[in-house]
Amino acid sequence: MRDPSHHDTSRFPDPVYARTVLAPLYDHAKALFGEPLIRINRAHCVMLAETGVLPQADAARIAAALAQVEASDILEPAEYTGAYEDLFFEVEAALKAHVGAELGGALHTARSRNDLDHAILRIRLKGLLDDFLAKGRALAQAMLDAATRNRAEIVVAYTHGQPAQPTTYGHYLSGALETLLRDLERLEDARAVVDLSPMGAAAITTSGFPVDRHLMAELTGFAAPTRNSYASIAGVDYLTGTYSALSLMMLHLGRLVQDFQYWTAFEVGQLYVSNALVQISSIMPQKRNPVPIEHLRHLASTASGQADALVRTMHNTPNTDMNDSESEVQVAGARAFDTAGRVAELLAALLAQAEVRPDNVRRNIDRSCITITELADTLVRSERLSFRQAHEIATATARAVVAEDSVLSQGFPAFRDAFAQHAGRATTLDEAAFREAVGPERFVAVRDRFGGPAPAAMDEALESYGATLAALDARAAAHQDRQQAADALLQDRFDALRTSAQEV
Known part of the structure; x- marks a missing residue:
């Protein structure tokens, strides 16, 4: 069986490969990667001169040619023709056109694509x-x-x-x-x-x-x-x-x-x-x-x-x-x-x-009884109850308010009855103290721990x-x-x- 390389007469690039890969990459490179390529070419030329990899005179001629290439329209949008594989080789070819193939190719010394x-x-x-x-x-x-x-x-x-x-x-x-x-x-x-x-x-x-x-x-x-x-x-x-x-x-x-x-x-x-x-x-x-x-x-x-x-x-x-x-x-x-x-x-x-809509917020807070946690906490602090006992009183209060299709801020009677039933005595909180305990402002104000919503925190x-x-x-x-x-x-x-x- 013959080695296919012996009779391969095709030439790069294949039209389909050029259309689907090389042309889009060429367009991308001109639009996005031209400026970084110029910056790196300049820096590499300077570095080759300062390290002595290239003679100063050769590096200087390359630098002058690079400036001329950069000043041309080489980075302007253009149709991909396949004459060069990509923008890198097009720039290198333009450089060689100014200083000759041997010196133009010297810029790529000690680097790779x-x-x-x-x-x-x-x-x-x-x-x-x-x-x-x-x-x-x-x-x-x-x-x-x-x-x-x-x-x-x-x-x-x-x-x-x-x-x-x-x-x-x-x-x-x-x-x-x-x-x-x-x-x-x-x-x-x-x-x-x-x-x-x-x-x-x-x-x-x-x-x-x-x-x-x-x-x-x-x-x-x-x-x-x-x-x-x-x-x-x-x-x-x-x-x-x-x-x-x-x-x-x-x-x-x-x-x-x-x-x-x-x-x-x-x-x-x-x-x-x-x-x-x-x-x-x-x-x-x-x-x-x-x-x-x-x-x-x-x-x-x-x-x-x-x-x-x-x-x-x-x-x-x-x-x-x-x-x-x-x-x-x-x-x-x-x-x-x-x-x-x-x-x-x-x-x-x-x-x-x-912006917040405070009227709607207030309505939703009252209807949902979400401040009831603070009522339980208040009972622990002011009435010296255990949290479990206070929680039971708060739960009974919330259930009674919901059953009456009322709102928590109007629930003092339900709270008073629940307290008497579960604690076996009358509460020391009056209606004003109850309203304060279930108010959202107090709920926020007392949560002044690190990371909380109170003003100082x-x-x-x-x-x-x-x-x-x-x-x-x-x-x-x-x-x-x-x-x-x-x-x-x-x-x-x-x-x-x-x-x-x-x-x-």
Whole structure:
């Protein structure tokens, strides 16, 4: 049987492969990866010159040619023709056209598409993270502002889908904010893994040339180089960690949105959404549809699913450099950030405009007897009863109120009778003391333990959340400062190298 390679006259690229794979990747690269490629090419040229891998004069000529290539329309959108496999080879060909094939090819000394591609992807992912983290911090600030504004606004808290206890809207939002801040910290921790440069790992095992991996990291704005060269081109935890954290954030925000959907229902009505965020039915004029909440539900689910899809793509892939983790996948991942960003912006707008409806809250509290727990606690403190005995009295009181289709604030007669029956004596509480004991304001005020809804506990918590958010703001500012310093350093060193070509 003949070896097929002996009579294979086909030429790369196959039209179907070009149309389904190479053309989309070419478009993606021009739109998303051109700027990181330019940055890495410049830094690599400077590093090769400063380490003596390339003679200064050769590196200077390459730098001057790179500047000319960058000034051309090479990064402008264009139809993929198959003349070059991808943008990398198109740029290399343009460079060779300026300085010749031998010198133009020298720029790729001591590097591989493996470390280069992962560096490009990491730079791009850092940008996505930074943009989204800014939106996440804005959402956290909107949540903190709403919690502060509503720190004393009573609402009904639910467990198992049923009215459970009164708390404040500020206390409820603070719980959501606490989770959101942890989500943002998880994303920041993921960013720290992204912020490591694989440049210098080359194909797998670094290089026999005396490259300076730390200099490459500094010039390109990374915090440091990755350590193990194999992990530099095979490890994908910078991807899985990032998108897992993003998915978790969307999952957690989705639970908050589910509550808002319930709270705005006509039968509950404890949260009012402003007219600017309400659509009216086309046929039922009485309906106020807070549809942004519905959009938030499916957008959060969509973003979570998009992020999970990227993580699942990494499942059972070999621990080597693979296209499974590269540009096409990262373009799909960028859509997850886009959707998640819409969630953050829309939820921040909703929080800024939503208000508690106190009349409806008061009605629901009275009808549901959810302050009865505090009545039992009050009896333990003031009447010196055991909690079990006090609980029985409170239970009998609530049952009598419900049976009479009354409300708890009017239930003093039922309480007085239940107390006498179970305690064998008259209560020392008069009707005013009873009303105070079953009032939601007292329920909240006496719960002044760490993490509770009472004013002092809330003040401490809000201050803590503000400090955490300020620390996140400071980390973002530090990232920006370091990147700006790296950009300036690279520009100076590259310009110095480029202009030295004119002196040779």
